[in-house]
Amino acid sequence: MIFIILGIVLFLLLVYVINCCIVYKIIIRRNKEIPLVDLDLSKTQYKDFENEVRDYTSFFNNIKPEIVEIKSYDNLILKGYYYKNTSNDFVIMFHGYRATPLNNFAVMGKKLYEKGYNLLMIVERSHGISEGKDITFGIKESIDSHSWIEFVNNTYKPNNIFLYGVSMGSAVILLNKSLNEEKNVRCVIADCPLDRSKHAITLGLKRKMKFIPYLTVFGLLAIARLKGISFKNDKVYENVKNINVPILFIHGRSDDLIPIENGRRVFENANEPKKMIETEALHAMSIYYQLDFVSNEIMDFIKKYTIN
Secondary structure, three states, rough: OOOHHHHHHHHHHHHHHHHHHHHHHHHHHHHOOOHHHHHOOOOOOHHHHHHHHHHHHHHHHHHOOOEEEEEEEOOEEEEEEEEEEOOOOEEEEOOOOOHHHHHHHHHHHHHHOOOOOOEEEEEEOOOOOOOOEEEEOOOOHHHHHHHHHHHHHHHHHHOEEEEEEEOHHHHHHOOOHHHHHHOEEHHHEEOOOEEOOOOHEEEEEOOOOOOOOOOHHHHHHHHHOOOOOOOOEEEEEHHHOOOOOOOEEEEEOOOOOOOOHHHHHHHHOOOOOEEEEEEEOOOOOOOHHOHHHHHHHHHHHHHHHHOO
16 A cells, blocks of 8 residues: 555655756746747737737838847857947847847837937846856846946947846846946846746746646756756845945736736836836836826936936
8 A cells, every 4th residue: 555655755756856847947938939020919918019029020021130149157158249330329129038128128129229229138048148047037047147248348339328228128227236347337227027047937838727836836946956057046126225226117907917016026126317207008018108297207217317
């Protein structure tokens, strides 16, 4: 009898481990990102903005960017798209989880480019043309953000640098431990930020499965730890207390992926000067729902902290 029970326990343990490995592959391992223009937008949250998506994306498709690259602290080749412009000011952009730069930044990117800003759209590790096998939801990407800022300062010597992140990209910036020492960084735009990096895993699983399988999350985090990904210091809402750079927060009240409470928590812990604007948008959609309002807020915030 005891051997039967033991066999059942070992079988269930094996099933659990296999399940965790499969979920790890689905959630954390790199996958191919699909540009918005290649999707049937009528079946996505962009269904009411199909013309805008195609118009703004085509704008950048007509500008040939320079592909620039750096080597990460752990020897990955990371790349980005540099859109050279007329000013000596840079906006460095960090996209969201499994997104492409243009998926997140085509709209505001066009607005900024038309004002003369140089744009550097980062392709984060384990996405697109950058190397890497695992997405770490801002843990390692935040260290990469420091390297990108150093690259811009050393290569182009700009007057001002502005950082702009969407979703996971906001966590990438706000987990940067060196942000206060970054030369010429004037302000941060944080659109729908996570309050903790690992919440991307739990919220993502909840979206797929309608509930959070905590036992699977535990196994997933254990596998990540074995692969050198520790979520011990993933608290965006804690690290933001140490940041003295002005931050503009943007979040939609109808965000069904990262609830607005996440953004409010980070905002409440942030130091002055800071500002938060709320819309009725779904996840990362505020720029579409209230284009003029959101774009003007971003432009005004950037101008306010520009040093001539």
